[in-house]
Amino acid sequence: MAGPFLLLGWHRAWNGGSVLASKLIFFDCDSTLSAIEGVDELARLRGPECFAAVEAMTHAAMDGKVPIDEVFGRRLEIIRPTRAEVDLVGRMYIEQVEPTALATLTAIRAAGWTPIILSAGYTPVIAPLATFLGIEQIEAVDLRFDAAGNYQDFDRAFPTTHNGGKPARILQIKHDLRPERTVMVGDGISDLETRDEVDLFVGFGRYVTRSKVVAGSPHFIHQLSELLALLT
Numbered sequence: 001m002a003g004p005f006l007l008l009g010w011h012r013a014w015n016g017g018s019v020l021a022s023k024l025i026f027f028d029c030d031s032t033l034s035a036i037e038g039v040d041e042l043a044r045l046r047g048p049e050c051f052a053a054v055e056a057m058t059h060a061a062m063d064g065k066v067p068i069d070e071v072f073g074r075r076l077e078i079i080r081p082t083r084a085e086v087d088l089v090g091r092m093y094i095e096q097v098e099p100t101a102l103a104t105l106t107a108i109r110a111a112g113w114t115p116i117i118l119s120a121g122y123t124p125v126i127a128p129l130a131t132f133l134g135i136e137q138i139e140a141v142d143l144r145f146d147a148a149g150n151y152q153d154f155d156r157a158f159p160t161t162h163n164g165g166k167p168a169r170i171l172q173i174k175h176d177l178r179p180e181r182t183v184m185v186g187d188g189i190s191d192l193e194t195r196d197e198v199d200l201f202v203g204f205g206r207y208v209t210r211s212k213v214v215a216g217s218p219h220f221i222h223q224l225s226e227l228l229a230l231l232t
Contacts, residue, residue, distance in 0.1 A: 028186030083149035
């Protein structure tokens with residue numbers, strides 16, 4: 001599981017002995033907050049054959065054709081990214097940020113929502129984008145490097161390394177913080193799996209439109225600014 005949950009910036013109220021957290025909105029990262037898929041970009045640094053193999057595995061998992069855990073570790077073993085490469089791709093997330101993301105996040109925070117990144121991506125790769133967007137909490141998979149910055153392993157216990165991990169993590173956060181309302185926004189099957197655990201699921205298709213997500217989403221948008229009308 002993730003480390004201690006950060007409570008920075010949370011609006012909390014006391015009501016009859018129970019503590020209520022503010023409204024939570026969970027965002028997938030890859031192909032949602034940013035145009036790229038971080039693992040694919042790490043693979044691209046290894047050459048076209050590696051990129052093609054990893055990209056195919058990513059699409060198969062995100063389309064629900066194979067379980068996430070079947071490809072999660074295999075992709076990393078093929079790539080074995082260095083810390084320097086992780087930092088490089090982290091900058092790419094910012095360079096290709098969804099064009100309406102910053103303004104949308106500013107507006108939803110003003111309306112009392114707290115954004116959280118919930119991803120099967122990698123925490124050190126996502127962290128620069130989270131800082132850029134002002135998102136304080138990242139729920140993603142940590143990577144482990146040796147002293148020289150070479151890849152060693154990933155956090156195999158983190159829920160999003162397998163199918164069902166995102167709804168499980170949301171359930172734990174809801175149990176811990178008892179939010180007034182929860183929303184999830186994302187493009188993939190692993191995001192759609194959270195639909196029954198949140199008050200509102202919003203499918204996203206600016207970069208990739210997945211037919212199963214379109215069919216299963218109560219709402220489907222193509223830019224993040226469209227969220228504002230759904231949160232009122």
